[in-house]
Amino acid sequence: MKKSCLIVVIATLAAIAGALAAVAVYLRRREKELDEYERLLFGEDKAEPAEAPADAPAEDAAE
16 A cells, blocks of 8 residues: 555544544534433423522621
């Protein structure tokens, strides 16, 4: 096999590997977005309440 053909084959394989990696990253991000949307849609939100807890120290009320 000529050296130029080997370079072309290696470059093609590298391009295919890069494309597969890009697709995998896209699908993983998309799956996370869909999971987040589904959690919000069906009310599985575990966010903390906006109020401060009762045992938290109060800000300078004496002023």
